[in-house]
Amino acid sequence: MSASLDINAVRQEFPVTKRLLYLDSAHQTPMPNCVRSALSEFLVEGNEMAGPKPVWMRRVEVAREKVAELLHASSEEIAFTKNTSEGLNIAANAVPLQPGSTVLMLEGDHPNNAYAWLHLKRKGVKVKFVSLPDDQVANADTFADHIDESSRVISLSHVTFHAGQRHDIEDIGRLCAKKNIYLVVDAMQSVGVLPVDVKKLGVSVLAAGCHKGLLVPQGTGILYVKQNLQELQPVYLAMSSLANPPExxxxxPAEMTTRRDAGRFEFGNFNLPDLHALTRSIEFIQSIGVASIEEHVQMLGDRLIEGLDELGVALVGPRQRGQRAHIYVLALPVAKWVNYLTQNLVRVSPERGGVRISFGAFNTPDDVDQLLGLISSRMRKRVDTDGPSGAMD
Ligand SMILES: Cc1ncc(COP(=O)(O)O)c(C=O)c1O
Structure with missing residues (x-):
């Protein structure tokens, strides 16, 4: 176990761990106490004092600084959105693309990323899908041979939801810099779980929702837009997008210059309760340390893989440390296994390749052993009744 992760203190923040074996953080993380308190405080303020909104708005800027710290960006490079999809659609419509421009993506990557770019078909933009086996991660070589003079963008997930691959964004970032291509990253599954340094990774735009690794309820997203990319301009406009909004x-009509910072992509009011809670959740994540969370979930992955090998259950995604993070898909038939695990108070997700297990900072090696025990006991029962061929059903 990671030396710096105080698992008892972390688990105290997640009361759900007393009720369930929660192995579904890639779907949604349980709410920690610190987020619940922040939301409750907001409700009291709204209920008893009707605001005050200027205080709430100042807290938006505190949250922005916190997000910037987490991503190693400047706060001028951070905008708040509704979710990952909104951020990716903002990127797709902001990048200057011509009819015939090509966007490179990975086959099977999250559909919300794909649709943002596929929707540009009506403007003559083409999306080229590159295929990659589920047990491999993408790097510069994955895309290099597909790049030609029409290529303008590579857009992909940092960590994939369907197989847990952790793509080598830094290597792809170097390729993009060399070829003068925009790199757009969907960090929904990685932010709050892995260290994300947008400068080191060479990212142009990064989008994520906040209800997984960032621990707040659905309805808020973060968007990083690299500072010097002023050619990226918003499609939607509101007062808040303007450099000089009319007092x-x-x-x-004559004064519609957009802000130079990422705030040009914001429009209208914010999800204030979520943003209030986001500052607390990031402080909580920082108190554990993202590097410790990364180490912790990978250690749980090591133990899971070892146990699966003993049971003869295959893993859909990569096995190697560094190529995976907190998501592990077990090649077991969903229809038979998800119900069984649910009945045993284990929360997992059905995924295209099997049963998806995903860890959070609050999971323990004992959680992994309990899961392996349940899988083993059902497999043994089936072997007893069906013979060995029934073992993988
Ligand atoms: C990689 C990835 N992108 C995007 C999403 C969802 O997008 P949104 O935040 O728009 O709901 C998910 C899962 O919910 C995801 O795993």
Whole structure:
């Protein structure tokens, strides 16, 4: 176990761990106490004091600074959105693309990323899908041979939801810099779980929702837009997107210059309770340390893989440390296994390749052993009744 992760203290923050074996953080993380308290405080303020909104708005800027710290960006490079999809759609519509421009993506990557770019078909933009086996991770070589003079963007997940691959974004970032291609990253599964340094990774735009690794309820997303990319301009516009919004609230067609910072991609009011809670959740994550969370979930992965090998259950995604993070898909038939695990108070997700197990900072080696014990006991029962051929059903 990671020396710096105090598992008892972390588990105290997640009361759900007393009720369930929660192995589904890639779907949604349980709410920690610190987020619940922040939301409760917001409710009291709204209920008893009707705000005050200026205080709430100042907290948005505190949250922005926290997100910037987490991503190793500057706060001018951070915008708040509704979710990952909104961030990816903002990117797809902001990058200057011409008819015939090509976007490179991975086959089978999250559909919300794919649709953002596929929707540009009506403008003559093409999406080229590169195939990659589920047990491999993408690096520069994956894309290099597919790049030609029409290629303008590579867009992919940092960690994939369907097989847990942790793509080598840094290597792809170097390729993009060399070829003058924008790199857009869907960090929904990685942010809050792995260290994410947007400068080191060479990312142009990064989008994520906040209800997984960032631990707040659905409805808030973060968007990083690299500072010097002023050619990226928003499609939607509101007062908050403008460099000089009219103080008298009368729109002036002659003065519509957008802000230079990432705030040009924001429009309208924010999800204030979520953003209030986001500061607390990031402080909580920082108190554990993202590197410790990364080490912890990989250690749980090591133990899971070892146990699966003993049971003869295959893993869909990569086995090697560094190529995986907190998501492990077990090649077991979903229909038969998800119900069984649910009946035993284990929360997992059905996935295209099998049963998806995903860890959070609150999971323990004992959680892994309990899961392996349940799998083993059902396999043994089936062998007793069906003979060895029934073992993988
Ligand atoms: C990689 C990835 N991207 C995007 C999403 C979802 O996008 P959104 O935040 O828009 O709901 C998920 C899962 O919910 C995901 O795993």
């Amino acid at each position: 008298d609230y009368v729109a002036r």
